[in-house]
Amino acid sequence: MNLGIKGPDGGPIPPDSPLARALALPPEAPLSAGFADRVVAAAEARPVPLPKLRRGSGWRAGRRLAIGLAGIAALASAAAATGLLRQLAVPVPSAGTVWAHLSGTAKSAPAKAAKRAPVETPAAPAKVEIEESIDTPEELAEAFRRADTLRADRRAERLRIIDQRIAGEIERRSAAGLRVPSAQEVARLRERIAAAEALREQRADARVAARREVLQRKVEAGEAITREDFAAPPRGLRDLPEASAAFERLRRVPPRERRAALQAMPAEERGAVLEEFRTLRAALNPPTTPPSPEAQPKSGD
Amino acid sequence: MTAAGLHLPSAPDAAASGSDATQIQRLAARDAGVLRRVVDVHAARLHRIAWRMTGDAAEAEDIVQEALLRLWDLAPAMAARYPAGSRRAADIRLGGWLQRVVTNLSIDRLRRIRRLSGTDVPERMDDAPLADAVAEACEEGARARALIAALPERQRAAIVLTYYEELPNAEAAAALDMNLKAFESLLHRARAALRLAFAVQEGCR
Structure with a gap:
């Protein structure tokens, strides 16, 4: 008999108590004859249990993920x-x-x-493809048209970058808590930029016009214009002496680095490079144009 | 009932614990001879539990058969979970697992019968025996059965397992899927209800 929790009501039932006598059951009915045979027959007749459902395991999910990424x-x-x-x-x-x-x-x-x-360099120069030599006025006009389109695109790109830099600078100053230029200041800045751009275009137009006259004369004379002729530098540059290595190196770096490199040069070398620079500017500008203040080497450009 | 819950704190019985794992392995291999041996060893006790729970020998036989067939169905999963020779396999108590299945099936049958009887389900379980059960107990020859039948299902299972089958509390608690403290509380209430029913019965006599 089991000994469990003792207590007035829930304690174990003593074997010889009236309750134990009342709980006495007659011997249980035995299992029916052939019970074991029936169980074995029922077991053998049962269908083979189905395999477990293949729920998504880690590898299966990972494989799906890998396939998706691939x-x-x-x-x-x-x-x-x-x-x-x-x-x-x-x-x-x-x-x-x-x-x-x-x-x-x-x-x-x-x-x-x-x-x-x-x-820094407003637009990457996209080359005008000239597959063969230009030897007719039509072909030359087509080449000029392509060049004009390219120049217009480059100018638009320059203006877009200028706008972008102005907006970026205003945003940077605003984020840094610095004073933001007023609308009038921005307008004045844009006027100066537009004036500089107009001057630049004017000079470029003059150079291009001069160059095109030369090319047109060559075509009219029956000469074929090669790719090298079309892309040749202005006439004035051909007369320039060979540029020094220091000058070439400075010419290819951004203005800020150029200024730093100039300041780091010995005085003699710096003087030679600046002289070379003045010679180049003088050759690029028409002789009738008075020397502009920008040509002074103080800016280092 | 799943393959889990095989680690019941059962005392070694006819089916030695060491051979239980082997029996499960052979059941998984669909050895009908082993199933027959399991029936021979465990069926009588399982039938006794089910019969004392339900009071119906035919119903008890159905319950035992269903429990044994569940063992047959779940044997492959059990064999995979407790491979022979492992430490976990050494702790398998097949008899305890079958007792738990039979107890749960008996409780399910009793609850189904109660649902089908059409009586309202009480909001709170009343531990006191019902009046009709007590009145039935006044009839000669059915006193014990009426006393047992008057108990709620789980209390009835607690009395059957500990008083009639003389199982240790720990094993009976495992068969009812309870912890020991909860089972002891349940057993205490079952005995108290039994005594109350017996007192009412005596009053009728």
């Missing part, structure tokens, strides 16, 4: 390869850029300079 990567690669992303203005980094970022070998300064390059 599919997305394939679609993205196909879109990049077909130029679709470029049409949608989505930047696609080159494999070298991606690898440089992944391996940590990307140089921050050159990357920054490369990023700013379009700002």
Whole structure:
């Protein structure tokens, strides 16, 4: 008999108590004959249990994820390869850029300079493709038309970058808590920029007109204009002496670095380079044009 | 009932614990001879529990058969969960698992009968025996059965397992899927209700 919790009401039931006698049951009915046979027969007749449901395990979910990622990567690669992303203005980094970022070998300064390059040099010069030599006025006119289109695009790009830089500077100053130029100041700045741009265009137009006269005369004389002729520098530059290595090196770097390099030069070398610079400016400007103050070397440009 | 819950604190019985794992492995391999041996070893006790719970020998036989067939169905899963030779397999108590299945099936049958009887389900379980059960107990020859039948299902199971089957409290608690403290409380209430019913019965006599 089990001994459980003792208590006045819930304690164990003594074997010889009236309650124990009342609880006495007659012997239980035995299992019916052939019970074991029936159980075994029923067991053997049961269908084979179905395998467990294959609920998504970690690997199965991971495999689906991997397949999905691979599919997305394939679609993205196909879109990049077909130029679709470029049409949608989505930047696609080159494999070298991606690898440089992944391996940590990307140089921050050159990357920054490369990023700013379009700002410093307003528009990357897209070459006008001339497949064969130009030897008819029609072909020359077509070449001029393409050049004009390119120049217009470059000018629009320059103006767009100027606007972008002005807006960016205003935003930067606003975020830094600095004084933000007023609308009048911005308007004056834009006027100065427009004036400089107009002067620049005027000089460029003069150079282009002079160059085109030369080219037209060559075509009229029956000469074929080659690619080199079309892209040749203005006549004045051909008369210049060979540019020094220091001058070439300075000419290819941004203005800020150019100023720093000039200041770091010995006095003699700096004087030679500046003289070379003045010679170049004088050759580029028509002899009748009075020397402009911008030609002074104080700016270092 | 699933393959879990095989670790019942059962005393070694006819089916030695060491051989229980082997029996499950052979049941998983669809060895009908092993099932027959399990029936021979456990069926009588299982039938006794079910009969004392339900009061119906035929119903008890159905319950035992269903429990054994569940064992047959779940044997592959059990064999995979408790591979032979492992430490977990050494703790398997097949008899305890079958007792738990039979107890739960008996409780389910009793509850189904109560639902089908059309009586309203009380908001709170009344531990006191019902009047008709007590009145029935006044009839000669059915006193014990009436006393047991007057108890709620789980209290009835507690009395059957500990008083009639003389199982240790821990094993009876495992068969009812309860912790020991809760089972002891249940057993205490069951005995109290039994005594109250017995007192009423005596008053009728």
